[in-house]
Amino acid sequence: MILKRFILGFGILLLATACYEFKKPEKPENLISKDKMVDVLIDIKLLTSANNKYRKILKDSGINHNTYVFDKHHIDSLQFALSNEYYAFHIKEYQEIYEKIKDSLERLKKIYKDLELKEEKEKIVKDSLEALMKVKALDSIKNIKIKDSLKLIMKKDTLTEILLKKKIKEEGQLISPVSSTDSQSQ
DSSP, X not given: OHHHHHHHHHHHXXXXXXXXXXXXXXXXXXXXXXXXXXXXXXXXXXXXXXXXXXXXXHHHTTOOTTTHHHHHTTOOHHHHHHHXXXXXXXXXXXXXXXXXHHHHHHHHHHHHHHHHHHHHHHHHHHHXXXXXXXXXXXXXXXXXXXXXXXXXXXXXXXXXXXXXXXHHHHHSOSSOOOOHHHHHHO
C-alpha cells in the first residue's frame, strides 16, 4: 500500500516536471525589455482601474482603450502576449518587474495625494481670502454708514447749536432760573 502511494506520487511528480520543461516558452525575437514591460503594465493597470467616467472621456476623445497602451508603446498585442508569457515563466524576472510596478504606482499615488493636499490647502486659503474680503467689504459698508451717521449727528448738532444761539439772542436765556425760594413756596 505504501509502495503504491510512493509510485503514484513519484509518477505525478515526474509527469509534472516533464511537462514543465516541455511547455517552457522560447525567448521571443522581439521580447519587450523589462523596463518597457514595467511601463506597459503600469499603463494597463491605470487604464483598467479607470472608472466608466474616464473611459467615456477616452472614448469621446477618439481613443480606443483596448489598443491605447499598445499604440502608445509601439508594440502589438502578440508581442505583449509572448513577452508576458516568457516573463511569467521566469518567475524571478517577473517578480522584479512587478516590484518596479508596485514602487512606481506607490510613488504615483504619493504624488497625487500630495497634489490633492496642496489643492485643498490652496482652496482653503482662497476661501479664507474670499471670506476676509467679504468681511472687509461689510466693514467698509458699516464704516460708511457710521461716517454717514456721524455726519448726520454733526449736522443735527450744528442745527441745534444755531437754534440755541438764536433763542438765546431772542429771549436772553434758555431757561428761567429756578430759585430756591420758588421751589419752597410751592
